[in-house]
Amino acid sequence: MKRIHVKKGEILQRRGELDSKVYHVVSGLLRSYTLDEKGKEHIFMFAHENWTVGDNLPKDVPCELYIDALEESDVWVLQKDIKREAQNVGAFLKRLSVLQKRIIMLMSASAIERFEHFEKTYPDIIQRVPQKMIASYLGIAPETLSKIKRERYK
Amino acid sequence: MKRIHVKKGEILQRRGELDSKVYHVVSGLLRSYTLDEKGKEHIFMFAHENWTVGDNLPKDVPCELYIDALEESDVWVLQKDIKREAQNVGAFLKRLSVLQKRIIMLMSASAIERFEHFEKTYPDIIQRVPQKMIASYLGIAPETLSKIKRERYK
DNA sequence: AGAATCCATTAATCTACATTAAGAAATGAG
DNA sequence: CTCATTTCTTAATGTAGATTAATGGATTCT
Known part of the structure; x- marks a missing residue:
């Protein structure tokens, strides 16, 4: 868990990366989005102060979202060491990822x-x-x- | 937390109810859905064995989903006494409810x-x-x- | 079994929204 | 300040999918 400072336009995560992180915005504005086959962007979420973005997938599954900064931002980068929190949280993560996939499909497919x-x-x-x-x-x-x-x- | 048996077609939850529960399917099949202004159904989720459905809202907020049984089912009914789990889980619930609302909007608005x-x-x-x-x-x-x-x- | 309801399929028509294109306005970089 | 890039607006045309309606086949109810 570390804190970083990013400039406008900086890319924090690309689709397909493994061991993707979770980003918690202290100040500024991030956005997560997908690209469809035609190269069109579909914004999944805006994350401003005190909000969180990130894929919610196990560490060994490639993520589906790009994440970049719309404004200069301060961000906490969180590891997803889910193990200790176990069952309960794991179930939440699974549900989040299902909903995320659903939204992506509704918007781009x-x-x-x-x-x-x-x-x-x-x-x-x-x-x-x-x-x-x-x-x-x-x-x-x-x-x-x-x-x-x-x-x-x- | 109690276990119930429901028959096909039985309605477990209606939109607008307070203190909505969370339903964990042991056997059978549930579905959650919304009705738009025209009375059209939009299915939000199917829940079969070992899956969970329910609004993820605080107890004092009216829920948006109807839930009924597509097959005769055995179900655990869980109270949402979130307090004890505090922060972490609260954040997940908030994110889930935002995504849920998003899907409902994409499908019915x-x-x-x-x-x-x-x-x-x-x-x-x-x-x-x-x-x-x-x-x-x-x-x-x-x-x-x-x-x-x-x-x-x- | 017969009646009533529900469901899947087809086809014709309609509509919300996409796409394309082009000019105006705003923003930003040097 | 000025040129370039990005963004917004408007209008014309295109299209995926909705709606409506009709038919026949399944289910379910009594």
């Missing part, structure tokens, strides 16, 4: 991509709920989901 | 509504970042944000 991601992530749930509920989860109309699947297998 | 919500929630950040970044956060094109604001004040 098409209906088809969202469905394909869902298929991979929750293969069992697909069998257990009606399609219209999957559509509702994905944020698309049931008719659209139907169309997607048709085009997919033809 | 129009561009204008998302902007108005952002205005209210982060009045200070609006002053500090370019509009195109706010658009990127809201998941809309900068041109659309520009149009929205024009129509708004005319």
Whole structure:
């Protein structure tokens, strides 16, 4: 846990890095964002005074967010040595990362991509709920989901 | 903390309730969802075996999610007596609730509504970042944000 | 079993928002 | 101060996905 000073525009984290840190803003303003295939930015979160940004993934999983400074900032950099806090916190982290992924998908992925991601992530749930509920989860109309699947297998 | 058995279709929680609980699924399948003004359902999350659902709000804040059972289920019902766990967990809960709200907005609100919500929630950040970044956060094109604001004040 | 409800699929039409392009305004660097 | 870059606005056109509606097949209820 150390304190750093960053200038405007400085990049603190890039997608794909391992052992990503958590950043707690003392002063200034950070932002985390993703880049889609077309190179378009999707801002995931702004973090100003007393707020925290960072992927919430285990140390051995590559992170998905870029983090940079929108203003000159003072920041605490926290290691994620989760072990000691164990179970409880681990569960929170898992939920945070699921929600994060969900937001990223809603913002940057098409209906088809969202469905394909869902298929991979929750293969069992697909069998257990009606399609219209999957559509509702994905944020698309049931008719659209139907169309997607048709085009997919033809 | 008690264990309950619920039948398919049973409603465990309605939007607006205070002192909402957290539900941990032992067997079966739950779902949480919102209803928009048009009465349309937007599923926030499926929770199957060993997963957890629930708003992550303080006891005195009305919850935003409905929760019901998609299958006959066994569930642990947990009180949210957060006090003892203090700071750390409190911060997680806050982050979870922000992400939850974000997903709900992305799924059920129009561009204008998302902007108005952002205005209210982060009045200070609006002053500090370019509009195109706010658009990127809201998941809309900068041109659309520009149009929205024009129509708004005319 | 028969009735009623729910669900998936298709097709036609509609709409919110994206994209593109171009000029005006603001910001910043030297 | 001035030129360059970034940002904002406006308008024209395009498109992914919503909406509506109709049909047939499954489920569930009595």
